[in-house]
Amino acid sequence: MVKYSDDTLNRTFAALxxxxxxxxxxxxxxxQSLSVSxxxxxxxxxxxxxxKHLDVLSEAGLVTKRKTGRTVTCELNAGPMEDAMAWLTRxxxxxxxxxxRLAAFVEEDPCPPNASPNRASRSSAASKPAQKGSTPRGRKPTK
Incomplete structure (x- = not known):
């Protein structure tokens, strides 16, 4: 089994x-930009x-954090999501x-228009009829 490993893609999907x-x-x-609060x-x-959630998003590259004084603002970075979308598109x-292909197969008409739905199949036509006087399956009644 082939294992596809891309740390960026793994972090993106884990964050999402x-x-x-x-x-x-x-x-x-x-x-575009919001503070953490x-x-x-x-x-x-x-x-x-x-x-902590923002840290996960930041480590995945989905969010960019910027600190101005005591305020931390966050911005969306869609780059890793575009990479994930490309992977999903494949x-x-x-x-x-x-x-x-499945829809085309199902939509095909497998029976010709002259075919009767109650027509016996070849396998049943080739079978031999049951012999007269045969007993039903199961245990034989005791006398």
Whole structure:
């Protein structure tokens, strides 16, 4: 089995796996730059917990943090997501082609228009009829 390993891609997917981090990215998508306290407002968690999530996003390269005085502002960096999207697109093409082939196969009419749905198959026509006087399967009744 071939193992594909790209640390950047692994960090991106790991960062995107958490709903809180996806929520932080969604906020940064709406506004270019937000402070950590502004980012933390919608979440019911402590400021240090939000900062840990931002650290994960920053290590993945998805967020750029900048400190001005006591205020830390964050900005979205979409570069790693573009790389992840390129990776996903490769597999999307694979599955799309496979599903298109399956749809074409299913849409084909396997039976000619003259064929009757109740027509016996060749295997049943070639079978021998049961012999007369044969007993049903199972145990023989005792006398």
């Amino acid at each position: 796996a958490d709903p809180t981090r996806r929520g932080l990215l969604a906020q940064l998508e709406e506004k 502004e980012l933390a407002k919608p979440f019911q968690m402590s400021l240090p917990a939000v900062m 597999y999307q093409r694979f599955w799309t082609e496979g599903l298109d």
